[in-house]
Amino acid sequence: MNDRIDHDGYTVIRSRKRKTAAIRISEKGVEVRVPHWVSDRWVSDWVQSKASWIRQKNEQLSQNFANHCLKVAEGAMFPYQGEYYAIHWRVGPKSDVSLQGDRLNITITNRSKKAPEERVKACLQGWYKAEAERHIAARVLYWQELMGLTSNSLIIKNYKRRWGSCSSQGDIAFNWRLIFAEPALIDYVVVHELAHLVHLNHSPKFWHLVEQYCQNWKACRAKLNRCTTWVLW
Template sequence: MNETIEQYRIIRSARRKTAAIQVDEKGVSVRVPVWVTDQWVRDWVAKKQDWIARQQTLMAQNLEMFCLKTEKGAVFPFLGKEYVLDWCNGARWDVQFEGDALIVVMGKRRSNKKIDSERVEAYLKKWLKEQAEQIISERVRYWADIKGVQYNSLKYKSFKRRWGSCSARGEITFNWRLVFADKNIIDYVVIHELSHLTYLNHSPRFWALVEKYCPDWKEKRSYLQSKNAWVLW
């Protein structure tokens, strides 16, 4: 059951045993067990006001620093390297790399009224999804073979809060925006999701399995957390 009280949202769950505060671009959410009273939440949030304010400041700085923009001259990541985004007209749509520049070649104009930046963004997202499917799928096959595990399906979506997921049915899904990151970071997420085929939780045994194949997973996880703004593009 969800409800809004003052400037934060309370999310109650019958399965939750502890309380937690989440600060993101949508605001402040307080996740609590169903039996927790509104008054307890108010008192707890009041005690956490300084921490919440710090998190909101850090989030704003993160969004300002890493939020991607489709405009000429904007810095754009691809496989861990930063490029300067540009575009030009051409015979057909294409993406080209020239030194530190990522250039989108726009095909002949059609009858639609979209401005150039919108057309570039639409094509660039399509191209990046194609690259993600090719690159990440190869890494999944590689690590599945090493770990000796099998998955039932592999999909790509536009998650707004996560980089990947694994269901109890062995269905693995990745955020295609992972293609912004270096392959070593992609490997961490792949190892993480494949490890859920063995442990469908985040227990100590799960993290021990992740660490077996990715000893520096904590650093890689922190890196991705610092790039949360990427998923908003």
């Protein structure tokens, strides 16, 4: 069980299972994770000693948000498999999305009273989810055969904090927003989750297995970490 206490500028999370202290910075703010026995004074002094590092990470997070934040507007650039396309929409009899050159053409209907931008977003998300199901399913089949592994099921989900998961029952799931990323990053996440079928942890053996099929996994992980704002859209 974790105890969560908000302080000025950061949140302290105490755990009886944790043996070391760590600071996590995300869109939710600064989280300081410590063992349950650590004193408030120690935490305060430690956070103060890390002030420069925390400020730097917050600046990086703000820059990443600015670079990858997606907002529906005529001509706005939206990602698909690592490339960016300008979105343009019109009103028509049937909702539709199509890729044409460097454009994402979207047709929305007038059946809803919602603002056009909301209808465009809903239409885009539906298209992205369908594309994710098609593309990721194909990559899972490819990597399963290459790695000699078989998952129990594949699900495309609406995660808000992760790219994929693997259960102890062998069920693997992926965030549909993964379709925003370039093919190499999608493959990394697929290999990562399939490797969990063998090692349901992040032990050295797990990473060794990942590296057999994705030698640049560290670079891939770093790129995905810079795109965390995608999962908020």
